[in-house]
Each structure stands twice: as structure tokens, then as C-alpha cells.
Amino acid sequence: MSGVHVTTTVNGDPVEFVCPADESLLDVLRDRLGLTGAKEGCGTGDCGACSITLDGQLVCSCLVLGAEAEGKKITTVEGMADGENLHPLQRQFIDNAALQCGICTPGFLIAAKALLDKNPDPSVEEIRYALAGNLCRCTGYDKIVRAVQAAAKDLQKQNRK
Amino acid sequence: MRYESPTTAKAAVDLLSKEKGKAYVLAGGTDLLVRLRMDMIEPDLMVDIKNIPAMNEIKKTPSGGFKIGAAVSGAKLGANKALKKAWPGVVEATNLIGSDQIQGRCTMVGNLCNASPAADSVPAMIAAGAKANIVGKKRRTVPVEDIVTGPGKTSLAKGELIEAITLPKKAPKSGDAYLRFIPRTEMDIAVVGAAVSLTLKKGVVEKARVALGAVAATPLLVKEAADAIIGTKLDDEALEALGAACSAACKPIDDKRGTVEYRVKVAGVLAQRAAKIAYERAGGK
Numbered sequence: 001m002s003g004v005h006v007t008t009t010v011n012g013d014p015v016e017f018v019c020p021a022d023e024s025l026l027d028v029l030r031d032r033l034g035l036t037g038a039k040e041g042c043g044t045g046d047c048g049a050c051s052i053t054l055d056g057q058l059v060c061s062c063l064v065l066g067a068e069a070e071g072k073k074i075t076t077v078e079g080m081a082d083g084e085n086l087h088p089l090q091r092q093f094i095d096n097a098a099l100q101c102g103i104c105t106p107g108f109l110i111a112a113k114a115l116l117d118k119n120p121d122p123s124v125e126e127i128r129y130a131l132a133g134n135l136c137r138c139t140g141y142d143k144i145v146r147a148v149q150a151a152a153k154d155l156q157k158q159n160r161k
Numbered sequence: 162m163r164y165e166s167p168t169t170a171k172a173a174v175d176l177l178s179k180e181k182g183k184a185y186v187l188a189g190g191t192d193l194l195v196r197l198r199m200d201m202i203e204p205d206l207m208v209d210i211k212n213i214p215a216m217n218e219i220k221k222t223p224s225g226g227f228k229i230g231a232a233v234s235g236a237k238l239g240a241n242k243a244l245k246k247a248w249p250g251v252v253e254a255t256n257l258i259g260s261d262q263i264q265g266r267c268t269m270v271g272n273l274c275n276a277s278p279a280a281d282s283v284p285a286m287i288a289a290g291a292k293a294n295i296v297g298k299k300r301r302t303v304p305v306e307d308i309v310t311g312p313g314k315t316s317l318a319k320g321e322l323i324e325a326i327t328l329p330k331k332a333p334k335s336g337d338a339y340l341r342f343i344p345r346t347e348m349d350i351a352v353v354g355a356a357v358s359l360t361l362k363k364g365v366v367e368k369a370r371v372a373l374g375a376v377a378a379t380p381l382l383v384k385e386a387a388d389a390i391i392g393t394k395l396d397d398e399a400l401e402a403l404g405a406a407c408s409a410a411c412k413p414i415d416d417k418r419g420t421v422e423y424r425v426k427v428a429g430v431l432a433q434r435a436a437k438i439a440y441e442r443a444g445g446k
Contacts, residue, residue, distance in 0.1 A: 004164055021164035021207065022197060044195045046348075048262055057236060057265040063194045064266070065187075067164040068209060111261065132348050133260020 004067040010035065011079030019066040026050045028066035029076060037077035037106040041135065048134035051107035052076050058114040060133075077106035080113065088154035089113055089147070098147035100138035108134050112148045120156060124149070166209040170216070170296045170324050173208050178298070178320025180206045186322050187211075188232050189266035191259065192275040208322075216324060219244060225330030228294070231270035231323050236261075238269065248328055249442065250337030250356055250435075254285035257341060260348060270323045276309045276379075279351040283309065283380040284372035285339040288356035291328050297321030306372070309379045332368075335360040336442025338435045341374070342427050344418075351375040352419040355407065355431035357439040359390065364445055366390045371403070371436070375418075376411040376428050383410040386432060395440045403436055404429030 003018040010033065017032045029035045029052070041047035043062050050061040053075045054068075080087040089109050092098070099105045108131060115122055115130040122130065127148050128141070136144060167173045177184050182205025187193055196202045210216050216230035219241050227244050235255045238244065245252045251269075258267050258281050272282045273293070286305045293308055295301050297320050305326070308315050317323070337358035343349035354374030359366050371386035386406040393399035413424040 020162075022162045022204075024194070024198070043198050045191055045259065045263055048260065051262055054265070057234070058261050059265040060262045062198070063190050063263075065164060065190070065194065065207075065209075067166070068190075068211070070166070114261070129347070130261055133262040 006066060006070050008069040008072050008074060010074045011076060017066070021065070021067055023066045024062050025052070025054075025064040025066045025069055025074075026061040028069070029061060029074075032066075035076050035078050039103050039106060041103065041107075046133075046135070047104070047107070048111060048131075049104050049107040051110040051134065053110065053114060058111055075110075077109050080109060087113070087151075088158070089116070089151040092147040092151040092154065093144070096143050096147035096150060098139060098143040099136075104134060104136045104138075108136065108144055112144075112151070115148070116152055116155060120159070121152060122148075162204050163206045164209065165206065166212045168212050168214070170213055170322075173210055173213065173322060174296055174298075174320055176206065176208050177322065182206065184208065186274070188268045188271040189234060189263075191263050191267040192271060192277075210322070222327060222330075227328045229269060229326045229328070231325055232268060235259075235264040235267045235269075239264070244328075247331040248289055248337055250339045250358065250439065251282065251285045251289050251291070251328065254339035254341075254354075254356065255282040257281045257339075257347070269326055273305065273308055273326075274315055274317070274323060276311070276313050276315050277350075278309075278312055278378055278380065279354065279375035280309075280380065281339070281341055281351060281354055281374065284354050284356035284374040285337065286326060286328075287372035287380055287382050288339070288358040288370045289328055289337055290358065290370060291326050293323045294325045294327060295321050296324045302327075306380070306382045311378050332360045334362065334443050335368075336439040336444075338438035338442065340431045340435045340438070342431055350418065353424050353427045353431055354380075355428060355435045357432060357435040359436070359439050359443055361440070361443045361445050364394055366393055366395060366399075366440070366445075369436075371407065371432060373407060373410065373428050373432065376413040376424050378412070381410055383407055385410065390436060395436060395445065400433045400436065404433045407432040 039049040041049035184206040216232040341351040341354040359369040369387040389402035408429040
């Protein structure tokens with residue numbers, strides 16, 4: 001296969017891969033690196049199921065080429081938990097039943113974390129705007145918003161300690 | 162397809178001009194990679210401009226304006242306080258594009274070169290008097306309104322690309338605003354977009370530029386609309402004339418987002434509202 005050789009960092013680990021120049025980073029993550037957390041919902045940047053961060057910036061990995069990952073720092077949902085300990089967002093998504101089928105969940109978790117990293121105490125409106133790029137056809141969003149509010153409180157408590 | 166990631170504008174121009182097949186410039190990729198994935202394009206070469214340092218910068222120009230590199234994302238634009246203070250309409254228009262995920266990648270120059278009639282940042286740039294700095298065989302600078310020639314079509318020649326957008330120095334007592342109409346609160350394509358930039362002298366509009374989006378094959382600079390408010394204190398009569406001039410300039414299509422009749426009407430209303438915001442931002446009462 002003729003392709004692009006890429007050296008990058010995924011969830012803190014150095015990673016190398018070779019991919020065709022037109023392959024998306026989403027396909028690289030899923031099919032070459034075995035990180036199947038990010039999902040393909042639409043492939044056009046509308047649904048957010050493929051959300052990751054690239055050098056700290058929230059993006060849709062379906063609209064990034066694998067080749068563009070050279071020298072970048074990527075985080076995916078697989079990097080959220082600390083070993084066996086779930087991230088407060090993951091814990092609260094479970095406790096609030098903020099998922100049903102779960103396809104959108106990794107994208108919501110990544111987008112919600114990007115929000116809380118910037119704004120530790122968001123209003124409901126701010127949460128809804130920040131998650132507007134993530135679609136969920138099961139929950140009706142209310143439970144997701146509640147889970148993010150609860151996780152924000154948990155993180156504030158954690159940071160006070 | 163080949164992927165190239167040059168580190169200078171000159172290298173990017175060389176790659177684009179020497180390519181015999183179909184070559185595309187990749188900035189944020191939020192339009193281009195959608196078209197690639199939907200098999201609407203079959204590129205032979207994609208030239209990623211994000212590793213060209215100058216194209217990632219927002220810089221003050223010697224004359225007090227701003228130079229915004231072609232690879233600067235909407236998120237980065239929105240985080241620049243000085244730019245937001247000087248040209249809030251331009252920044253707000255760009256920040257209306259898509260979700261936070263899209264904002265992390267999308268660029269003003271990409272929005273311009275994608276050449277959609279409904280592009281949000283383009284009317285705001287036109288109203289602000291923005292210029293496109295083009296690199297190619299020769300460097301040239303043209304007003305933003307001269308770039309888009311039709312849906313998906315630009316005046317750029319083969320081997321040319323826009324390196325940056327320059328915004329003029331914000332004049333004292335000036336303000337700009339962009340409003341778009343969509344049937345929901347966000348994440349949609351403009352039914353109509355309207356941008357107004359104006360400068361006041363003793364409370365009277367001295368200079369103005371009015372631009373409309375999604376009401377013709379290209380974004381429109383509407384001189385008659387600007388003339389309708391110049392020399393006025395933006396009273397009801399002036400606003401009425403502004404709205405009428407905007408409606409008269411529209412040459413829209415009927416589509417699922419809006420009918421011709423609706424777009425013509427809304428263009429006038431939105432331009433009036435945008436003008437009021439710009440007037441307030443300029444310090445007018």
C-alpha cells in the first residue's frame with residue numbers, strides 16, 4: 001500500500017501508522033488502531049459521534065485526514081478513565097441513565113469534557129449550546145444535560161480537595 | 162490522492178500550480194472533506210495549508226487593522242479579544258458556522274472559497290471592507306466581494322490561493338453586525354444573512370456598507386442600501402429605505418429553506434435589525 005506514514009500521540013501514547021492519503025482519522029482510529037470508541041454517525045460533521053480532541057481542540061474525526069495527525073496530540077474516549085476509575089462524566093452518564101443505545105455517548109463525553117475544561121460551571125443553556133454538535137436520538141437530551149450538570153459539581157468538589 | 166503539507170506559501174503555490182490533475186487546498190476541511198467522503202470530488206492532490214506558520218496567525222497590521230491567516234479556525238478567531246472588540250460582526254458571523262466541533266476547524270477563508278451563497282462570514286467580511294491577500298505567480302490583493310463569482314465558483318486562478326484576510330483599522334465611532342435567519346437557534350444554513358458596517362460623525366451615519374447572503378448566486382454588496390442610511394441618524398424613514406433597498410437587491414431562489422417572496426421580505430427586516438446593532442455599537446443613540 002502506498003500511503004502516508006504518520007507519527008502521533010493518542011491518549012498520551014506514541015503511535016505510528018501508515019494510511020492512504022484520503023483516509024479519515026476516524027477510520028484510522030477505528031480500523032488501524034483498534035480504538036472503536038469514536039463512532040461514525042453521519043460522516044459529514046453533523047452528528048458529533050466521532051468527536052475527539054486534536055491538540056486540545058474538539059473536532060469531528062470524520063472531517064480530519066489521518067495524514068493531518070502528524071505530530072499532534074489526540075485524545076479519544078478511551079483516554080478518559082483513569083485506569084479502573086471512570087471519569088466523573090462517565091460515572092454520571094451511567095447514574096443519570098443518560099444513554100440508551102450508546103452510539104452517541106463517546107462523542108457526548110468528549111464534547112462535554114471539552115466544555116467543562118473551559119467552563120467548570122456551565123448553565124443549562126451553555127451546556128445545550130456546547131453539545132449542539134452532538135445528536136442523540138434516544139434520550140431527548142434532558143438526561144444528558146443533567147449528567148453534565150452533576151459531573152460539573154463532582155469535578156468542582158474534586159478540585160476543592 | 163497525494164497529501165502534501167508544505168511549510169511556506171511559496172511551496173504551496175508551487176505544488177498547486179505544478180499539479181496536472183485536480184488539486185485542492187485543505188484548510189479546516191469542514192466542507193472539502195465532506196465532499197471527499199461523499200465522492201463529490203476526486204482529488205489528485207490535497208495541499209494542507211495548516212503547517213504554514215503565517216497562515217495560522219492573527220496579526221495587527223502596521224496601519225492598525227488585522228491580518229487573519231487562511232488557516233485560523235473559528236474557535237481561534239473567537240478567542241481573540243482585540244479582534245472581537247474591533248470587528249464583532251465579522252467574528253460573530255464566523256462563529257455562527259456549525260457546532261463547537263466545526264468551529265475547531267472551519268476557517269473564514271475556507272468559508273469564502275467554498276463559495277456558498279449562504280456562507281455566514283462572507284457578508285460580514287464584505288460589509289467590513291475586508292480584502293483577500295492572494296498568493297500565486299504574483300501577489301495580489303482584492304476586495305472580498307470580488308472572490309465569489311457563483312455557487313462554488315471563485316475568481317482565483319489555478320495555482321492561486323488566499324493567504325490571509327485583512328480587515329481595515331476600525332474607525333472611531335464605527336460598528337459592525339451580522340444577523341442570519343434560520344428556523345432554529347443554531348446548526349443550520351442561512352435562509353438570509355445581512356451584515357452592516359457603519360461609521361458615525363456626530364450621530365449621523367457618515368459611511369456605511371451593507372451586504373446580504375443567501376439571496377442571490379453570490380453574496381451581495383448593496384450600495385443602494387448603504388446610500389439609504391448615509392447622512393441619516395438611522396431614523397424610521399432611513400430604516401424603511403434601507404429595508405426597501407435590500408429587498409430590491411435580492412435575486413433569490415425558491416428552495417426548502419425559503420421561498421423567493423419570503424427571502425426578499427426577510428432580507429429587508431434583517432438588514433434593518435443589523436443596522437440598529439451596528440449603530441449602537443458605533444455609539445449612536
